[in-house]
Amino acid sequence: MTxxxxxxxxxxxxxxxxxxxxxxxxxxxxxxxxDVRAVNTVRNCLGFTGSYRGKPVSVxxxxxxxxxxxxxxxxxxxxxxxxxxxxxxTCGGLSERVKVRDLVLAQTASTDSAMNRNTFKAFDFAPGxxxxxxxxxxxxxxxxxxxxxxxxxVSSDVFYQPxxxxxxxxxxxxxxxxxxxxxxxxxxxxxxFSVRALAICTMTDxxxxxxxxxxxxxxxxxxxxxxxxxDVAVGG
Ligand code: HPA
Numbered sequence: 332m333t334x335x336x337x338x339x340x341x342x343x344x345x346x347x348x349x350x351x352x353x354x355x356x357x358x359x360x361x362x363x364x365x366d367v368r369a370v371n372t373v374r375n376c377l378g379f380t381g382s383y384r385g386k387p388v389s390v391x392x393x394x395x396x397x398x399x400x401x402x403x404x405x406x407x408x409x410x411x412x413x414x415x416x417x418x419x420x421t422c423g424g425l426s427e428r429v430k431v432r433d434l435v436l437a438q439t440a441s442t443d444s445a446m447n448r449n450t451f452k453a454f455d456f457a458p459g460x461x462x463x464x465x466x467x468x469x470x471x472x473x474x475x476x477x478x479x480x481x482x483x484x485v486s487s488d489v490f491y492q493p494x495x496x497x498x499x500x501x502x503x504x505x506x507x508x509x510x511x512x513x514x515x516x517x518x519x520x521x522x523x524f525s526v527r528a529l530a531i532c533t534m535t536d537x538x539x540x541x542x543x544x545x546x547x548x549x550x551x552x553x554x555x556x557x558x559x560x561x562d563v564a565v566g567g
Contacts, residue, residue, distance in 0.1 A: 333406045336378065338370040344380055344387035346415040346564040347407060348557070349400070351513065353377040353392040359419075359557055360390050376403070386565040393418070397444050397486060397516035404517055408524045417464065417560045418517055418530040419553075422484060422509035424537035425499050431542045432552045434479040434559070435509045436460070436468050437530040441502065442486045442515035450519075458518030461527035464563050468531055471562040477555045482508045484532070486515035496538045509534055531560055 332339070350356050356377045360367045364381030371378030371391065378391035391407065393400035400418075407413040422435055429435060439459045447456055465481060472479035485499065485507050492498040499510060514530035521528035533552045536543045544552060 333410055335373055335376070335402055336371045336406055336410070337373050338378060338411065340411065342370040342380055343378070343391070343407060343411040343413055344389040345413060346388050346417070347413050348388065348390040348560050348564060349393045349404070349416055349418040349517070350390065351393050351395050351420055355553075356390045356392040363557055363561060364388060364390070383561045383565055388561060388564045393513060396488060396512050397442070397446055400513045401446065401516045401520060404520050408520065408526055414526050415464065415564065416517060416521065416526070416528040417563050418513060418528070419556055419560045420511050420513060420530065420532045421535040422511040422532035424509055424534045424539060425496070425503050426508045427539055429480055429508050429534050429537070430478065431534055431537060431544050432478065432548060433534050434472055434477055434556060435484060435532045435534055436465055436472075436479055436481040437484040437514045437532065438465060438481050439483045440486045440514035440518050440530065441483065441507065444486065444488050444515065446516055447519055456519065458515045458522065460518065460529045461521070464527055464529035467563045467567040468529060468559055470567065471559040475555065475559060477559065480508055482506065484509045484511060484514060484530070486512055488512070499538070510538070529563065531556055
């Protein structure tokens with residue numbers, strides 16, 4: 332038990348999917364996992380444990396943004412013994428190369444957050460994905476016929492960027508493909524505590540072209556992403 336999580340010590344599997352939205356966590360648990368039970372209900376930031384292809388897997392909502400995710404992930408590692416995290420989220424596209432519905436496998440995640448600045452002081456730490464998880468996700472996407480990109484993203488603390496696309500100009504010039512709000516803190520905590528992490532994001536809205544997913548496309552893309560993430564969680 333923690334102030335944010337009323338699960339018991341052994342309630343989580345070693346591999347955890349991390350959507351931001353609690354209702355998406357519930358949807359994943361109910362539609363993809365077998366033998367599911369709720370393990371966390373505090374703040375309605377729901378967590379579930381079940382099995383996928385006979386192997387234990389959990390899904391825990393992270394909330395929105397890096398400070399929220401960092402609380403859940405820190406406790407999942409240090410209180411509940413979780414070893415692998417697969418974030419399943421959405422991202423905004425910063426490159427013409429990435430089309431709506433494409434998966435972005437975040438190889439690295441830069442950030443504008445003060446979280447890392449305060450920690451690393453003079454250094455710019457480079458938060459990165461676990462290579463095995465990344466490779467397994469790329470293989471699963473390839474096998475499933477889902478378009479994917481492995482590359483750099485940025486985890487921003489600001490959803491409503493006052494400058495719009497122009498606010499990301501320098502990052503775009505350095506090959507950053509997409510923007511979301513959580514991966515950098517996830518990768519930093521994984522590095523700090525020697526566990527594995529990968530962020531998989533469906534590109535839902537392109538900041539360059541203005542293209543957006545409609546509701547049906549959003550649903551089927553999320554299903555593709557969750558299947559790939561669960562393949563990664565159980566080791567491919
Ligand atoms: N910004 C940040 N996070 C996002 C976006 C965005 O435009 N789209 C989906 N997640």
